[in-house]
Amino acid sequence: MRIIDFNRPAVAGNETRYITDVIESRRLSGNGDFTRKCHAWFEERLACKRALLTPSCTDALEMASILTDIGPGDEVIMPSYTFVSTANAFVLRGAKIVFVDIRPDTMNIDETLIENALTDKTRAIVPVHYAGVGCEMETILRIASENGLYVVEDAAQGMMATYRGRPLGTLGHLGTYSFHETKNYTSGGEGGLLIVNDQRFSERAEIIREKGTDRSLFLRGMVDKYTWVDKGSSFLPGELSAAYLYAQLEKAEEILEKRMRLWRIYRHSLSSLRDKGWIELPHIPAECNHNAHMFYIKTDSSKTRSRLIRHLRNRGIEAVFHYIPLHSSKAGQRFGRFSGEDRFTTRESERLLRLPLFYDLSEDGVERVCDEIKDFYVRNR
Numbered sequence: 539m540r541i542i543d544f545n546r547p548a549v550a551g552n553e554t555r556y557i558t559d560v561i562e563s564r565r566l567s568g569n570g571d572f573t574r575k576c577h578a579w580f581e582e583r584l585a586c587k588r589a590l591l592t593p594s595c596t597d598a599l600e601m602a603s604i605l606t607d608i609g610p611g612d613e614v615i616m617p618s619y620t621f622v623s624t625a626n627a628f629v630l631r632g633a634k635i636v637f638v639d640i641r642p643d644t645m646n647i648d649e650t651l652i653e654n655a656l657t658d659k660t661r662a663i664v665p666v667h668y669a670g671v672g673c674e675m676e677t678i679l680r681i682a683s684e685n686g687l688y689v690v691e692d693a694a695q696g697m698m699a700t701y702r703g704r705p706l707g708t709l710g711h712l713g714t715y716s717f718h719e720t721k722n723y724t725s726g727g728e729g730g731l732l733i734v735n736d737q738r739f740s741e742r743a744e745i746i747r748e749k750g751t752d753r754s755l756f757l758r759g760m761v762d763k764y765t766w767v768d769k770g771s772s773f774l775p776g777e778l779s780a781a782y783l784y785a786q787l788e789k790a791e792e793i794l795e796k797r798m799r800l801w802r803i804y805r806h807s808l809s810s811l812r813d814k815g816w817i818e819l820p821h822i823p824a825e826c827n828h829n830a831h832m833f834y835i836k837t838d839s840s841k842t843r844s845r846l847i848r849h850l851r852n853r854g855i856e857a858v859f860h861y862i863p864l865h866s867s868k869a870g871q872r873f874g875r876f877s878g879e880d881r882f883t884t885r886e887s888e889r890l891l892r893l894p895l896f897y898d899l900s901e902d903g904v905e906r907v908c909d910e911i912k913d914f915y916v917r918n919r
């Protein structure tokens with residue numbers, strides 16, 4: 539039986555060559571040639587003020603929370619249906635997390651509930667673009683500007699996706715990408731990007747990333763020695779990561795197109811089950827161009843989901859569920875509170891099932907997954 543994994547990281551072609559180049563250059567530490575090439579690629583494509591590689595998206599989020607000077611007593615609004623790092627980054631600075639319910643159609647924060655969650659302690663909104671499908675940013679940006687709040691986009695899953703034609707991660711003051719091996723593009727296992735859209739943060743972002751020193755300015759010849767000027771940490775990855783990532787950036791379009799093709803096969807092939815009312819399929823709002831980060835279905839209940847996972851596993855197919863809502867976790871209860879009613883976060887998360895989707899997956903592989911899902915529903919009718 540041929541096994542279909544849930545994920546396999548993409549290999550675009552030049553990774554080995556570029557990594558060898560770095561090893562032979564004897565320049566392994568951060569901010570070398572490949573890091574500069576990656577920065578230039580992102581700054582041009584995203585038209586942002588600064589794009590800075592980080593060792594992870596988690597680190598980029600932590601940089602964002604330092605940059606926005608979030609501290610004890612402050613509140614940060616985000617969905618509960620997200621990865622722990624979205625919350626941890628702000629909890630580490632002493633903030634309280636205020637969770638807002640999601641929209642069942644996109645699994646993104648319900649923008650119509652944000653105003654109700656505001657208090658005089660609210661400092662920032664952190665929209666998470668689930669599955670690379672943009673949140674309703676027009677409303678979120680309006681609420682933020684009317685209330686003097688920062689917007690930090692967790693676009694970990696959102697590279698190459700847009701909202702009203704603008705790349706995800708470039709709409710808020712700050713944005714973050716992840717290059718973990720489960721994302722569409724990887725820097726060799728772990729990696730991330732901080733996107734600086736508000737010029738006020740540009741210089742300080744470089745300082746925080748370089749242990750609180752002005753080393754970046756020094757290297758560009760803008761100061762004649764470098765010293766400790768602010769708080770900071772070590773948020774720069776080594777050159778090997780950047781070399782791996784650069785090979786993927788060269789093939790960014792091909793990787794996107796292949797994933798989109800597979801995503802469309804899933805949707806087309808599974809639409810018959812949706813038409814019968816047995817499953818639900820992802821919804822992409824008209825404002826959004828997504829990036830095929832994920833293909834998920836929703837079953838009628840968590841019980842059906844468990845049975846379907848087992849059915850697929852018995853046939854060599856790995857399908858997985860996703861986040862356990864943060865507000866229901868031990869740390870989530872300690873560091874956060876849920877604003878209003880949990881109408882959809884728990885219910886929808888318990889029904890969602892992610893199907894295999896990666897660059898190397900064949901169209902036949904997708905068809906086989908769909909056939910096995912159909913087989914499950916025919917047997918269980």
Ligand SMILES: *Cc1c(COP(=O)(O)O)cnc(C)c1O
Pocket residue numbers: 593594595596597620621623624666692694695715716717718728729730
């Ligand atoms: C993957 C992910 C992260 C964390 O990314 P790392 O690069 O692994 O730190 C954060 N938020 C979301 C929404 C993610 O999907």
